Amino acid sequence: MPPETPQEEPQETPLEAAHEAPPGQARRAGRPRSEQADRAIIDAALELFAEAGPAGLCIERVAARAGVGKATIYRRWPGKEDLLLDALAELKTPLPAPKGESVRDDLAALIDAMRAAAVDPRRVRQFAMVLGEGTRYPRLIERYVATVVEPQRELVRAVLRRGVATGELREGANIEVAVDILTGVVLARSRLGQDRADRGYARRVVDELLTGLASR
Amino acid sequence: MPPETPQEEPQETPLEAAHEAPPGQARRAGRPRSEQADRAIIDAALELFAEAGPAGLCIERVAARAGVGKATIYRRWPGKEDLLLDALAELKTPLPAPKGESVRDDLAALIDAMRAAAVDPRRVRQFAMVLGEGTRYPRLIERYVATVVEPQRELVRAVLRRGVATGELREGANIEVAVDILTGVVLARSRLGQDRADRGYARRVVDELLTGLASR
DNA sequence: CGATTGCGATACGCTCTCGTATCGTATCGA
DNA sequence: TCGATACGATACGAGAGCGTATCGCAATCG
Secondary structure, eight states: OOOOSSGGGGGHHHHHHHSSSSSOOOSSSSSSOOOHHHHHHHHHHHHHHHHHHHHHHHHHHHHHHHHHOOOHTTTTOHHHHHHHHHHHHHOOOOOOOOOSHHHHHHHHHHHHHHHHHHHHHHHHHHHHHHHHHTTTHHHHHHHHHIIHHHHHHHHHHHHHHHHHHTBBBBOOOHHHHHHHHHHHHHHHHGGOOOOOOTTHHHHHHHHHHOOSSSSO | OOOOOOSSGGGOHHHHHHHHOOOOGGGOOOOOOHHHHHHHHHHHHHHHHHHHHHHHHHHHHHHHHHTHHHHHHHTTSSSSSHHHHHHHHHOOOOOOOOOSSOOOHHHHHHHHHHHHTTTSSSHHHHHHHHHSSTTTTTTHHHHHHHIIIIIHHHHHHHHHHHHHHSSSSSTHHHHHHHHHHHHHHHHHGGGGOOOOOOHHHHHHHHHHHHOSSBBB
């Protein structure tokens, strides 16, 4: 999301807007902002965030890595947190669309994709930082949950609901608890970056959860 | 654990040790270190860690909160990370001993205790750090896993094994996967400090896992 | 007693980062 | 061409935190 100038810009200087261009797209005089710089800044911010967390991320390093002057950053965002806010919005984990054949297969595919993503130290770190520094950056958390965590949960939730509808899962199954289990297990496994799980791990989790531990 | 002087102290200056005191407890000349200061420093470090995380913890604030001079801290620990190392070692989560009546009850009690502990911001931060700052504080991580994480897992593992032995759980149950599920679900729930789980939550998780999601 | 060590306090130099300001240059509309 | 704006670069003052050094006093030994 290429950010707007932070100031009272939306009121689009009535002078220009009166005699030129559609009101939503008022073309400003002078050299336009470089979209390439936008991208470079966001990318650098994400990299540094992954390496050092929100506390370790500093504007000067972002500027250096992006090959950009500090002013170019401050022209777009008022400060560090606001930059991170926009950067984090780009952090969605791409998950495979459920194929819709069996709930068991779809769940295993989802969990395995989450597991694979969690192996990437950058993503683990991103999650951990958001978790750990939540008190200091509450807006960050809200945004992260809304754009990254919740969509994942919703995907899992949808598959589970479909399972109940088709009869593959039993009627009274507690969907929310199951979502917690399936999304949480990835965290328990991936801890410390030393992921000991192989590709068959997701399948074993799903099988265990579907079958149940109790003897019959 | 009141720390030793960081230097090459263990070789206990042969001179003194030769004519005085048991070798393990050599009494040093001069004013002894204050155990009260030890405690105050550790406690202050833990509090600040809870509030600001490892990055936000700074020696000067620890000293101020502990009512102690900076030198008193540096006399004991060479630096910030070493202090945290000793402080974190005191953060073991006390878990209830399994009563041994039913595996279902014992697991629910364990999970509920873990859930309650995860509400403590200190512990959430600890986990977040373990997950995310492993690269920067590798010794910290090792210690945390050895003293906090593994004992928890072992407790859960023992209950599960007992369940298989008594027949309450089915024969082929995958113990390790179950341990991951039970310890991971707490993380999924407690994320961001906004714990939405009530006291019955642990029971629902255990029931769901024991029963299984599949229809029969 | 005198030697030794710890105490709280505080000052110092160092580094890092912030956010602002200002270079000369580049790129746009008019 | 001219005015406006963005660009990368860099200098600046302010503040935070680090780790070291030193103060005068307190506690404990021989």
